[in-house]
């Protein structure tokens with residue numbers, strides 16, 4: 001090993017160690033805030049708040065992108081005061097992360113019902129003017145956010161939605177109480193603890209060796225195709241869900257599958273997307289589309305998919321009345337799954 005290489009390796013090791021150490025410190029800090037209400041309340045003093053209204057995040061526009069502004073506790077108290085709201089409403093906020101310098105990040109919804117305010121929803125247009133931004137539906141804004149804001153706002157929305165929908169104990173019917181961080185709710189009458197939940201969903205890119213199978217639902221934007229997706233049924237393994245979903249939706253039998261990656265997805269109400277590649281038995285490639293689930297499904301060649309990946313919107317109607325074939329945006333795991341398939345095809349076609 002050359003001297004240069006030795007130094008480079010040691011530097012790399014030192015860098016990795018520093019990264020890991022910051023990550024561990026951050027993780028332990030967040031754990032403490034979830035477990036200790038007093039520590040979490042203290043963290044709000046120096047923390048930053050992302051604001052929502054009826055689950056739509058507050059956003060500002062900057063150069064064709066959306067930015068998610070953050071507010072200090074002081075700014076938030078001033079804002080609530082101005083709109084005649086109790087500062088106790090801040091206790092409805094949920095912890096969504098922290099910076100490397102341990103600035104805790106929270107999310108608060110000013111439009112949902114609160115036990116701390118008489119009138120549930122603060123006046124939206126006036127608040128938007130005051131905050132110099134707009135509350136925009138996450139579905140519309142997600143793909144124009146940077147990766148960090150997209151991930152934070154997705155987590156925040158899923159958590160805020162869960163709290164809004166779990167205000168009462170399903171056994172006693174009594175109101176449940178959120179802990180300061182919002183990592184759980186407890187029923188004071190029977191001590192049942194409720195934890196935020198998300199639904200596991202598999203997303204599978206089926207291939208026959210040279211082509212891949214893409215499908216569309218009628219609710220998709222015109223021209224957009226994606227890999228097959230489906231919720232896990234209770235009691236199923238990921239492998240079983242993939243086999244069932246592929247059989248249910250396109251009438252094919254999966255022969256082998258390989259895990260690719262996962263992603264939290266805020267729609268419809270917080271899912272864990274588990275992405276996999278799958279192959280079908282050779283010669284068994286005839287698609288039978290389940291029209292109750294899908295509008296259409298088809299096999300696509302490597303070149304067709306590679307071209308679609310490069311295509312940029314807006315995807316407007318063509319002269320012949322059809323829409324161009326396009327794929328989900330980069331932020332969606334389906335895009336990454338399809339991209340990996342394209343890259344793998346290129347590698348396998350290269351001479352050894």
Ligand SMILES: NC(=O)C1=CN([C@@H]2O[C@H](COP(=O)(O)OP(=O)(O)OC[C@H]3O[C@@H](n4cnc5c(N)ncnc54)[C@H](O)[C@@H]3O)[C@@H](O)[C@H]2O)C=CC1
Nearest residue numbers: 199201203226229230231265267268273328332333334335
């Ligand atoms: N991030 C990504 O790249 C992608 C994400 N997705 C997400 O995957 C989700 C599932 O895909 P679909 O093909 O619609 O699933 P699906 O094929 O399981 O069909 C949806 C139906 O499943 C039933 N269902 C079972 N459990 C459910 C639950 N926990 N919540 C809601 N419905 C449930 C309902 O009847 C619903 O109409 C979609 O909601 C979509 O948001 C889909 C494609 C790409």
Ligand SMILES: [Mg+2]
Nearest residue numbers: 228229230293
């Ligand atoms: Mg489906």
